[in-house]
Structure formats: C-alpha cells, structure tokens
Amino acid sequence: MTEAETALIAEAGRRLGPKSVITNPKEIEPWLTDWRGRMHGAAPAMLAPASTEEVVEIVRLAAEHRVPLVPQGGNTGMVAGSTPPPDGSAVLLSMRRMNKIRSLSADNRLAVAEAGVVLATLHDAAHEAGMRFPLTIGSRGSCTIGGLTSTNAGGTQVLKFGMMRSLIAGVEAVLPDGSVHSGLSGLKKDNRGYSLDQLLIGAEGTLGVITAVALRLVPAIATRAVAWTGVASPDKALELLRFLEARTSAVEGFELVPQDSLDLVLKHIPGTRPPLSGKHKWHALVEATTADPETEIAAELERLLAAALQQGIIEDAVIAASEAQAEAFWKLRDTISEAEREEGQTLAHDVSVAVADMPRFIAEASRAVEAAFPGVIASGFGHLGDGNIHFHVRAASHAAPDWYEREGAEITRFVDDVVTQMGGSISAEHGIGQLKLGEFERLAPPGRVHALRAIKQALDPLGIMNPGKLVP
Amino acid sequence: MTEAETALIAEAGRRLGPKSVITNPKEIEPWLTDWRGRMHGAAPAMLAPASTEEVVEIVRLAAEHRVPLVPQGGNTGMVAGSTPPPDGSAVLLSMRRMNKIRSLSADNRLAVAEAGVVLATLHDAAHEAGMRFPLTIGSRGSCTIGGLTSTNAGGTQVLKFGMMRSLIAGVEAVLPDGSVHSGLSGLKKDNRGYSLDQLLIGAEGTLGVITAVALRLVPAIATRAVAWTGVASPDKALELLRFLEARTSAVEGFELVPQDSLDLVLKHIPGTRPPLSGKHKWHALVEATTADPETEIAAELERLLAAALQQGIIEDAVIAASEAQAEAFWKLRDTISEAEREEGQTLAHDVSVAVADMPRFIAEASRAVEAAFPGVIASGFGHLGDGNIHFHVRAASHAAPDWYEREGAEITRFVDDVVTQMGGSISAEHGIGQLKLGEFERLAPPGRVHALRAIKQALDPLGIMNPGKLVP
Numbered sequence: 001m002t003e004a005e006t007a008l009i010a011e012a013g014r015r016l017g018p019k020s021v022i023t024n025p026k027e028i029e030p031w032l033t034d035w036r037g038r039m040h041g042a043a044p045a046m047l048a049p050a051s052t053e054e055v056v057e058i059v060r061l062a063a064e065h066r067v068p069l070v071p072q073g074g075n076t077g078m079v080a081g082s083t084p085p086p087d088g089s090a091v092l093l094s095m096r097r098m099n100k101i102r103s104l105s106a107d108n109r110l111a112v113a114e115a116g117v118v119l120a121t122l123h124d125a126a127h128e129a130g131m132r133f134p135l136t137i138g139s140r141g142s143c144t145i146g147g148l149t150s151t152n153a154g155g156t157q158v159l160k161f162g163m164m165r166s167l168i169a170g171v172e173a174v175l176p177d178g179s180v181h182s183g184l185s186g187l188k189k190d191n192r193g194y195s196l197d198q199l200l201i202g203a204e205g206t207l208g209v210i211t212a213v214a215l216r217l218v219p220a221i222a223t224r225a226v227a228w229t230g231v232a233s234p235d236k237a238l239e240l241l242r243f244l245e246a247r248t249s250a251v252e253g254f255e256l257v258p259q260d261s262l263d264l265v266l267k268h269i270p271g272t273r274p275p276l277s278g279k280h281k282w283h284a285l286v287e288a289t290t291a292d293p294e295t296e297i298a299a300e301l302e303r304l305l306a307a308a309l310q311q312g313i314i315e316d317a318v319i320a321a322s323e324a325q326a327e328a329f330w331k332l333r334d335t336i337s338e339a340e341r342e343e344g345q346t347l348a349h350d351v352s353v354a355v356a357d358m359p360r361f362i363a364e365a366s367r368a369v370e371a372a373f374p375g376v377i378a379s380g381f382g383h384l385g386d387g388n389i390h391f392h393v394r395a396a397s398h399a400a401p402d403w404y405e406r407e408g409a410e411i412t413r414f415v416d417d418v419v420t421q422m423g424g425s426i427s428a429e430h431g432i433g434q435l436k437l438g439e440f441e442r443l444a445p446p447g448r449v450h451a452l453r454a455i456k457q458a459l460d461p462l463g464i465m466n467p468g469k470l471v472p
Numbered sequence: 473m474t475e476a477e478t479a480l481i482a483e484a485g486r487r488l489g490p491k492s493v494i495t496n497p498k499e500i501e502p503w504l505t506d507w508r509g510r511m512h513g514a515a516p517a518m519l520a521p522a523s524t525e526e527v528v529e530i531v532r533l534a535a536e537h538r539v540p541l542v543p544q545g546g547n548t549g550m551v552a553g554s555t556p557p558p559d560g561s562a563v564l565l566s567m568r569r570m571n572k573i574r575s576l577s578a579d580n581r582l583a584v585a586e587a588g589v590v591l592a593t594l595h596d597a598a599h600e601a602g603m604r605f606p607l608t609i610g611s612r613g614s615c616t617i618g619g620l621t622s623t624n625a626g627g628t629q630v631l632k633f634g635m636m637r638s639l640i641a642g643v644e645a646v647l648p649d650g651s652v653h654s655g656l657s658g659l660k661k662d663n664r665g666y667s668l669d670q671l672l673i674g675a676e677g678t679l680g681v682i683t684a685v686a687l688r689l690v691p692a693i694a695t696r697a698v699a700w701t702g703v704a705s706p707d708k709a710l711e712l713l714r715f716l717e718a719r720t721s722a723v724e725g726f727e728l729v730p731q732d733s734l735d736l737v738l739k740h741i742p743g744t745r746p747p748l749s750g751k752h753k754w755h756a757l758v759e760a761t762t763a764d765p766e767t768e769i770a771a772e773l774e775r776l777l778a779a780a781l782q783q784g785i786i787e788d789a790v791i792a793a794s795e796a797q798a799e800a801f802w803k804l805r806d807t808i809s810e811a812e813r814e815e816g817q818t819l820a821h822d823v824s825v826a827v828a829d830m831p832r833f834i835a836e837a838s839r840a841v842e843a844a845f846p847g848v849i850a851s852g853f854g855h856l857g858d859g860n861i862h863f864h865v866r867a868a869s870h871a872a873p874d875w876y877e878r879e880g881a882e883i884t885r886f887v888d889d890v891v892t893q894m895g896g897s898i899s900a901e902h903g904i905g906q907l908k909l910g911e912f913e914r915l916a917p918p919g920r921v922h923a924l925r926a927i928k929q930a931l932d933p934l935g936i937m938n939p940g941k942l943v944p
Contacts, residue, residue, distance in 0.1 A: 107714055108828050152663050163661060165670075166638065179919025188858045189635060189824045189900040191624050191674055192912060193924050193942055198637075198670035202663055219718070242579055246691070352661045356580050386660040428661040440664060447651025451931060452665045458930030459923060470665055 001044040005091065008065040009045045015061075016054050020097075022046040031072060031092060034080035035139075039434060041084035043070070046092040052172065052180060052211045058093065059209060060178040062464045069093040070466050071205035073115065073147030076139035078350070079433025081151065081204045081469050090467070095146045098211060106131050109217045110169055110186050115146025115210050122215070131217040134161040138334070146210045152202035154429035159385035160252040161218070163429075164201065170214040171197040176207070176460040184214045199455070204431055205466040207459050219291035224252075225298040226287050226326035227305055229317040230280030234359035234384070237284045239313050241385055244286065247304055250297060253287030254385040256358075261336045261381050268342035269335045272328070276316050284314075284384070285333050287326075336381055337390075345395040345404045347411055351419045352428035355387040362389065365418045369393055373411055388428040391415060416443060432470045441472030473516040477563065480537040481517045487533075488526050492569075494518040503544060503564060506552035507611075511906060513556035515542070518564040524644065524652060524683045530565065531681060532650040534936045541565040542938050543677035545587065545619030548611035550822070551905025553623065553676045553941050562939070567618045570683060578603050581689045582641055582658050587618025587682050594687070603689040606633040606724075610806070618682045624674035626901035631857035632724045633690070635901075636673065642686040643669040648679070648932040656686045671927070676903055677938040679931050691763035696724075697770040698759045698798035699777055701789040702752030706831035706856070709756045711785050713857055716758070719776055722769060725759030726857040728830075733808045733853050740814035741807045744800070748788050756786075756856070757805050759798075808853055809862075817867040817876045819883055823891045824900035827859040834861060837890045841865055844886055845879065860900040863887060888915060904942045913944030 001009075013021045022028060023045045032041045047069075049055045062069050068090040072082040084090045098114040101122065105111075106129045113122055119133075119140040126133045137143065137155040147153075149171065153164045161167060170183035173196075183197045200208055231237045237256050244251050259281050266272050276283075286305075290297045298319055305317040320326035340346040353361045362380040369378040375396025382390040393411055395403045416426045420443045432440050441449060449472050456471045473481075485493045494500060495517045504513045519541075521527045534541050540562040544554040556562045570586040573594065577583075578601045585594055591605075591612040598605045609615065609627040619625075621643065625636045633639060642655035645668075655669045672680055703709045709728050716723050731753050738744050748755075758777075762769045770791055777789040792798035812818040825833045834852040841850040847868025854862040865883055867875045888898045892915045904912050913921060921944050928943045 105828075108826070154661055154663075158661065165667075175919055175923060177919065177922065179917065179922070181919065181923070182917070185895040185897075186826045187824050187895075187897050187900075188827065189626055189630065189855075189860045190897040191626075191899045191901060191903045192897055192916065193904060193920070194671055194675055194679075194927055195637075195673070196920070196923060198673075199666055199927075201667070201670075203666055207666075352659050354580070354658045355660065356577075383661075388661045423657040423659075425657075425659050425662040425664055427663045428659075429663060431663045432665060444664065445651065445654070447647055447649065447653065448665070448668070450649065450651070451647060451653070451668060454930035455666055455671075455927060458926035 001088070004065040004067050005044050008061050008067045008091065011061055012047055012058060015057050016049065020048050020050060020054060022048060028092065031075055031094065032084065034083040035076045036078060039080040039083045041086055042088035043084045043090060043092040044088055046094050048094045048097045050097045052174065055174045055209050055211050056178055056180060059174045059176065063176065063178065063462055066462060066464065067091055068464045068467050069209070071095060071146070071150070071209050073144030074118065074139065074142040076143045077147065077151060077433060078430040079435040081431055081433030082147070083434065085468060093209065095144065101125050102212065104129055106217070108186065111215045111217055112184055112212055113145045113215060114212045115144060117145045119143050119145065119148060126217050127220060130220050132220045133167070133215055134218050135164060135167055145213050145215070149201055149210050149213050150203060150205050151431045154386070154388065156253050156255070156383065158383065159254055165198070167216045168197065168201060168213055169216055171200050171210055172212040173200050173208040173210045176462065176465050181208065184212060186214050202431070204433060204470040206456060206470050207465060221289045222291055222293040223297050224287060224289040224326065225301040226285065226320040226329050227301055227317055228275035228329050229284045229286060229305065230276050230278065230315040231282045231284055232315060233282060234362050236313055237282055237384055238355070238359055240284055240308055243308050243313055244304055248288065248300065250288040250290055250300065251286060252289045253285065255285040255333045255382060256384040257283040257285065257333055257336070257381050258379050259283070260379055262332060264339040264343050265332050265335050268339040272332060275318050275329060278316055280315050285329055340392060340394060343394065344397070345399060347393040347404060347408050349391040349412065349415050350428050350430045351391055351415070351424055351426055352386070352388045353419065353422050353424035355385065357422055358384055358387055358389065361422055361424070365391060365415065368418055369411065369414060372414055373407065375399070412439065434469060437472055444472070473560070476537040476539050477516050480533050480539045480563065483533055484519055484530060487529050488521065492520050492522060492526060494520060500564065503547055503566065504556065506555040507548045508550060511552035511555045513558050514560035515556040515562060515564040516560055518566050520566045520569045522569045524646065527646045527681050527683050528650055528652060531646045531648065535648065535650065535934055538934060538936065539563055540936045540939050541681070543567060543618070543622070543681050545616030546590065546611065546614040548615045549619065549623060549905060550902040551907040553903055553905030554619070555906065557940060565681065567616065573597050574684060576601055578689070580658065583687045583689055584656055584684055585617045585687060586684045587616060589617045591615050591617065591620065598689050599692060602692050604692045605687055606690050607636060607639055617685050617687070621673055621682050621685050622675060622677050623903045626858070626860065628725050628727070628855065630855060631726055637670070639688045640669065640673060640685055641688055643672050643682055644684040645672050645680040645682045648934065648937050653680065656684060658686050674903070676905060676942040678928060678942050679937060693761045694763055694765040695769050696759060696761040696798065697773040698757070698792040698801050699773055699789055700747035700801050701756045701758060701777065702748050702750065702787040703754045703756055704752070704787060705754060706834050708785055709754055709856055710827070710831055712756055712780055715780050715785055716776055720760065720772065722760040722762055722772065723758060724761045725757065727757040727805045727854060728856040729755040729757065729805055729808070729853050730851050731755070732849070732851055734804060736811040736815055737804050737807050740811040744804060747790050747801060747804070750788055752787050757801055812864060812866060815866065816869070817871060819865040819876065819880050821863040821884065821887050822900050822902045823863055823887070823896055823898055824858070824860045825891065825894050825896035827857065829894055830856055830859055830861065833894055833896070837863060837887065840890055841883065841886060845883055847871070848883070884911065906941060909944055916944070
C-alpha cells in the first residue's frame with residue numbers, strides 16, 4: 001500500500017465511518033476478478049459510499065491524494081472495465097450500497113434509481129406500478145443501473161426500445177473535480193450546452209462516477225407471443241424481419257440461430273427439443289408483445305407468419321402454445337454459448353455491422369475465418385434486428401488445450417479486421433474496458449483516439465477515474 | 473480585414489476555386505443578421521464548400537491562419553448562434569452548397585443527408601419513398617439538417633418521436649484538427665468509447681463542422697385526426713394527455729392554448745374562427761396519426777374524447793371534419809406569436825420544466841411576473857406533452873415604445889429565476905447561441921460551466937470553431 005493510499009483510506013474512514021471503508025481482504029477478494037475470470041486485480045481497499053455526498057467526499061480525497069478510483073456495480077461486465085489494476089495502485093469504489101429507487105411514477109413514466117440498484121429489482125418495482133423498464137440482459141439479477149449506464153448496455157429488447165442510452169432521461173454523477181452533475185430533472189427538452197448526460201453514458205466510469213439515473217418506463221406487457229421459424233438463409237431472415245416491421249410495431253425480439261448452433265444446444269443442454277419437425281439451415285426466433293390486453297397478439301403474429309410462409313419468405317413456423325413453450329424457445333437461443341463451451345473451446349466476438357450487411361457479413365466472415373484457420377468452425381447468431389452478431393469461432397476437434405491462448409488473439413484480430421472493413425464495430429454491446437483496448441487502438445481512426453484522449457484529459461486531468469480503461 | 477484573413481481567403485480561393493469563396497459584400501450581407509433581426513455581424517468572406525473534403529481544407533486553413541469559422545445553415549436560429557461577430561474577426565462558413573441526400577432507404581429506415589439539405593427537401597424525399605422524417609418546425613422551408621443537428625431542434629412532433637437527438641443515427645463532422653469523424657455507418661449498436669455523435673449534436677458548431685447526418689425514418693402517415701378541446705385548466709389538459717397516452721400510442725401533437733391567446737388570434741389573424749361555440753379558459757389541440765391505412769384514427773380519437781368528456785376531464789371537443797379544418801385548427805396555434813406582435817410588444821421565453829410541473833409553473837410564473845411588473849400580461853402556451861412552454865410576457869397597454877429594450881432583460885432574468893428554481897431549463901429548444909449566453913452563465917452550476925469550457929478547450933484549443941457561442 002502506498003503512503004497516499006494509506007492516507008486516503010484513513011481519512012475516508014474518519015469522514016465516512018467503517019461501513020463505507022472495507023479493508024478486509026476477504027471481503028474485497030470476490031470483486032477483484034472480472035466476470036469472465038480473465039483479469040485479476042488488486043486493491044488495498046473497497047470504498048462503499050451510501051450517498052451522493054459520500055461519493056463527493058471520496059472523489060475529493062482521491063483527487064487530493066492522487067489515488068485512482070475504479071467504480072464497480074455488479075461486476076458483470078464482459079471486458080474487465082471494473083477490474084482494478086493488478087499492482088494495487090487504485091482503490092475499488094463499490095456502488096452497491098447506493099441501492100435506493102428514489103422515485104417511480106407511472107404517470108410520468110419515469111423512475112430515478114441509484115447506481116447500485118440491481119436491474120431485476122427495478123424490473124420488479126416497475127411491474128408493481130403496472131409499468132416496465134424494457135431493457136434486460138442475462139445478468140439481470142446482479143448487474144446494476146450504474147454499470148448498465150456506464151457501459152450503455154444492450155440486450156435482447158434493443159430492437160424496439162434501443163440501448164440503455166435511449167432509455168435514459170438524465171444522469172446524476174460526481175465529476176472528477178468533485179462537483180455534482182445533476183441531470184435528474186426529467187426535462188424532455190433542454191438545450192443548455194453539450195450533453196454531459198450523453199458523454200457519461202458509455203464512458204465506463206472514466207469521466208466521473210454515476211450515482212443515479214432517471215429511466216424511462218413503458219406500459220407493462222399484457223401478453224406476448226413467441227414464434228420459432230425455419231428459414232433458408234440470413235437473407236431470408238432479414239426479409240422476414242422487414243416483412244413484419246412493415247406490418248406491425250409489436251416485434252420486440254428477433255434472434256437468428258444457425259442449425260449448427262441449434263444442434264449443439266440439443267446435444268448438450270438437457271431437456272431441449274427442436275421446435276420444428278423438419279431441418280432448416282437457419283432459424284429466427286420472433287417475439288411480439290403488446291401492452292393492450294385487448295390485442296390478440298398470438299393471432300396477429302400467426303396471421304403474419306402464415307402470409308410470410310405463403311410468400312416463400314420462411315419455410316416453416318410454430319407459435320408457442322404456452323408461456324412454458326415460449327420460455328423453451330428462448331432457452332434454445334440463450335444456451336448457445338453454454339452448449340458451445342460444452343463442445344470445446346470457443347472464441348466469442350461481440351461485433352456489429354449495419355443491419356442490411358448482416359447476411360453478407362455472416363457468410364463472408366465465416367468463410368474467411370474458416371479458410372484462414374483450417375479446422376475451426378465459425379458461426380454467427382444473435383440480434384439480427386440490431387446488426388449485432390455474436391460471432392463465435394470454435395476450435396477444431398483436434399485443437400490443443402491451449403488453442404485459445406495460442407491462437408485466440410490472432411483470430412480475433414482477423415475477425416476485427418473483417419468487421420472494420422465492412423464499416424462495423426468491434427464492440428457492439430460490451431464496451432472496450434481493458435480487454436478490447438489494444439484492438440480499439442489498432443483499428444480506430446487516429447482523429448477519434450486523439451479526441452477521446454483530449455476529452456479524458458480535459459475532464460479528468462489528474463487521471464483518478466478508472467485509468468487504463470476505454471481510452472487507448 | 474486582417475492579414476490572416478486575407479491570406480486564408482486567398483489560399484482558399486486557390487485551392488477550392490471561386491465558387492467556394494464569396495467575397496462580394498452584397499452576397500454576404502443577407503447572412504450577417506440573425507433570424508429575429510437582433511444581432512448584426514460582419515465577415516470579410518463567406519466560404520461555401522461543396523464537399524466534406526473542401527470543409528477539411530477550410531478547417532485546416534482556419535487552424536493554420538488562426539481565423540475562426542462561423543458555420544451556418546439556413547440562418548433560422550433563434551439565439552443568433554450562426555451570426556458572426558460584429559468586428560469581422562471571423563469568416564462565415566455556409567453549408568448550403570452541401571445539399572445532397574446521399575442515400576435514402578425505406579428498408580433500412582435511414583437517410584443520409586448532407587448538412588445543407590433543407591428540411592422540406594428531406595420531407596419530400598422521404599415521402600416519395602413512402603416514409604417520413606418526423607421532425608418539423610416552422611422554418612422547414614429554410615432550415616437545414618446541419619443546423620437542426622447542431623441545435624438539437626425540437627418542434628411540434630417531439631411528444632412521439634423526440635428531439636433531433638433521438639432521430640439521429642450518426643454524424644459526419646470535420647473536427648477542429650481537420651480530421652473527419654465518420655459516424656454514418658448506421659450501426660444500431662456501437663460501444664467504442666465516448667459518443668462524439670452525441671457531443672456534436674447540440675454543440676452549435678463549437679466543436680466541429682457537421683457535414684452530413686444519418687437520420688431515422690418512420691413509415692409515412694396514412695391518416696391523421698386533429699381535435700380541438702376546451703378544458704378548465706392546464707391540470708385538466710395534463711389529465712387529458714395522460715388519459716390518451718394510457719390508451720393509445722397515436723397521439724403525436726398536444727398543444728396547450730389559453731383563451732387569452734385564442735382571443736388575440738381571432739382578433740388579429742384574418743379568416744380565423746373559434747372551433748367551439750362555448751367559452752373555455754384553456755384549450756388543447758390534439759393530433760393523432762397512424763401509419764396503418766386500416767386504422768380509423770378519427771373514430772378512435774372521437775371515442776377516447778367522448779370518454780374523457782364523460783369523465784369530466786374535458787368540457788367540450790370537436791374533431792376536424794376535413795384536412796382543411798385540421799389545418800385551420802393548427803393555424804390557431806401557430807399564429808399566436810404573430811397575433812401577439814400585432815397586439816403590441818411581447819417578450820418570448822422558450823423554457824421547460826418537468827411535464828408534471830407544467831400546470832403549476834404556468835400558474836405560479838404568470839402570477840409572479842404580473843405581480844412584479846404591474847400591467848404586463850403573462851401567458852404560457854405550447855407543447856404541454858414535452859414540458860416546453862412558450863412563456864410570453866406582453867407589455868402593458870400604456871407601455872412606452874422602448875419597453876422591450878428597457879425592461880426586457882430584467883423580466884427575462886425574473887422568468888429565468890423562476891424556471892431555475894423549479895429545476896427547469898432556460899432553453900428548451902432554442903439553444904444558447906449568443907442571446908442566452910449571459911443568462912446561462914449566471915444560472916448554470918459552476919461545475920457544469922467548468923466542464924463545458926474544458927471540453928471546448930480540449931477539442932478546439934485554437935478557438936477556431938464558432939467562438940463566443942454556447943460556452944460561457
């Protein structure tokens with residue numbers, strides 16, 4: 001522990017009390033490794049403020065002692081953005097004690113949640129008020145509003161409601177100089193200079209500590225309909241999506257699954273079975289919802305899919321007859337990664353291209369990767385409607401156990417090059433954090449890197465906000 | 473003309489040719505005064521690039537010679553944000569020659585328009601493709617996409633579609649260092665660092681020159697229904713809005729009009745007549761639209777308003793029986809400012825508070841202003857659904873002709889104080905520009921001003937991008 005850290009921790013203890021300053025290594029330990037278990041950090045203390053005022057105190061102390069802070073919510077990020085550096089040169093700032101929902105109004109369609117509120121908790125609170133916060137991801141039981149905001153999280157409902165950015169009405173944050181940016185007024189129109197809210201969203205804690213967020217709510221779902229369809233190609237899946245979108249605004253989920261991925265799920269995940277009797281090269285899972293109890297959403301989806309079948313857009317379709325069957329359809333999609341891990345080593349890429357380019361990307365990138373790295377199997381699945389593909393590369397059956405370590409980086413560079421050539425993004429949902437920092441620097445235009453560095457330096461000249469993340 | 477300006481203009485002429493460099497004072501003259509005729513500037517030249525490459529050249533020359541640029545679109549801004557300084561120390565940068573719609577796809581629901589495309593031109597192009605760009609304002613025949621983006625424009629359709637910010641899928645801009653930020657790929661998901669797109673939106677040209685914008689389209693309107701309702705109070709109007717929003721997503725416009733404003737319109741605007749036979753203290757104009765030709769939107773709105781009448785939310789209502797009548801209803805709303813000007817001197821404020829606070833704001837602010845400045849008449853009208861009120865203060869009938877000049881600033885400070893105390897914004901749609909710079913500095917939290925200055929200094933260290941605007 002450096003002298004500066006010792007001084008900061010002692011002073012924080014005096015000002016905030018023992019509950020807000022954790023130094024017991026056993027209590028800190030679980031928060032030092034990232035979600036995917038790839039990065040391990042160290043920290044002499046974990047500060048756990050209970051209020052915005054306490055965060056202000058901590059940020060001022062950090063500035064005074066020049067000790068960097070690493071803000072952390074549920075620690076469920078995919079790019080090690082909230083893992084402290086391994087040399088112990090920074091202090092963890094856990095936001096989990098700031099877990100109050102300050103307000104929730106169905107009338108105003110707004111909730112104000114503190115950074116440490118767990119997503120599932122917000123879902124429940126909204127539901128009790130007859131409303132819904134329409135963003136969800138796999139880690140909803142652990143991830144927090146602050147982390148979701150700092151990473152501009154995505155998920156399966158982006159098609160209809162957008163990413164976290166479009167669901168945020170305002171942000172409260174403590175800036176690196178200790179001032180509080182207060183954007184929670186819920187103004188729908190406010191043109192007073194650069195949007196600090198927008199700058200803080202997706203900044204991964206490098207420009208300030210988000211303490212609370214005003215979130216847009218929508219009416220609760222009355223009913224949903226989930227369909228599984230068989231299609232000949234990603235092109236046909238895209239045609240189906242366009243066909244549906246032109247006729248209804250009810251489509252909320254549209255997931256593309258190759259037969260190959262479905263086969264792995266059926267092989268490895270107990271209790272799964274194919275929704276359709278025939279074989280299809282590709283599948284699209286469609287979810288439609290309505291907030292109006294009088295809309296017969298299943299009948300509407302059935303009618304539309306029948307028309308799509310007649311027009312040769314799809315080869316077959318089935319609508320879930322029950323909520324249990326709907327869950328079973330979603331399980332086929334949601335367990336693909338798990339099934340792949342059972343099968344062997346897999347290298348995952350969270351990338352995006354323009355929606356219209358998706359079919360071409362899947363075909364060309366798969367072909368190129370399989371040609372360049374003989375034996376590997378490449379496949380794309382995921383959010384077709386968002387242009388966001390989880391592009392996975394599986395090791396050849398004869399691959400060595402250290403294939404991932406030995407070849408992973410090279411394959412990732414190859415995939416990232418293909419994505420960049422198509423004008424896509426090497427990080428669709430997951431952010432940059434530590435894990436994608438090198439690739440980001442390698443592939444970003446120099447002007448962009450220069451601008452990001454200039455903004456970081458301008459707002460955090462002492463470098464106390466999550467250094468070593470996001471900004472190359 | 474300074475030596476630096478002479479050198480820049482000569483060099484620009486050599487590199488870009490005479491079409492792009494205008495020095496004839498007669499051609500420059502019309503662009504030196506702001507839309508409202510309140511600020512008059514001077515400029516030794518107007519540069520008019522025809523491509524992004526030419527803008528790059530110009531920005532590099534401006535940096536080299538340290539001559540500031542004042543970007544300008546249709547010159548329809550309300551806060552003199554594109555008026556050059558009166559000392560002639562900056563050069564006008566007219567974006568109007570960059571007027572190509574680079575692409576427009578109904579399938580992708582995207583258009584890419586250059587900065588100089590006039591809004592009405594984009595409306596027409598979208599309409600031809602069966603689509604719609606759902607933002608419109610009074611100056612649609614002159615205002616440009618670049619200006620709308622740089623000011624994060626609002627308008628009458630914000631209730632359903634949001635402000636310009638939420639309709640933008642990406643921005644292309646030339647940054648102050650001459651690099652091109654290219655955000656036009658149309659990616660729906662892209663988490664690669666701070667969003668420069670979001671930073672440039674609403675930056676009033678102080679961080680770079682926007683050259684093109686990717687814009688979201690929605691399906692064209694099939695039919696619309698416009699209703700005029702009489703209500704007892706702004707509270708009741710808000711209740712009506714909530715009542716409608718809970719039952720339909722078709723409401724696109726919701727405008728509040730006091731009887732007093734309606735009386736002025738009927739008095740001064742030829743050919744207008746009251747939609748309802750009785751007298752009502754307040755009125756709400758409601759517009760509902762549908763993209764589905766099979767939806768009987770007028771019948772739906774009529775059914776909902778009948779229910780609202782029965783529940784005592786409204787006092788009376790009438791649905792426009794024809795498109796001509798719908799236009800006549802809108803004219804009653806749109807000519808309020810004109811009627812007020814006919815009546816006498818009027819001081820306009822474009823302010824916002826939280827939607828739920830609107831009725832209280834209108835009542836309290838009107839009372840407070842009329843008490844503090846005896847004889848004046850205060851009234852609020854406008855976009856109730858957005859919390860955006862055009863709060864106008866009319867001179868007393870006995871007021872001196874120079875009332876506006878003598879008392880305007882003091883009344884505005886009074887109104888801005890009331891707005892700020894209620895957590896509102898002194899600029900809802902119009903921006904800061906030059907006209908609101910003093911009030912912004914007076915009322916903004918110091919931390920916010922500091923952050924804005926730091927960002928400006930970081931990205932435009934030479935101060936060549938529209939100096940003296942937006943950033944106090």
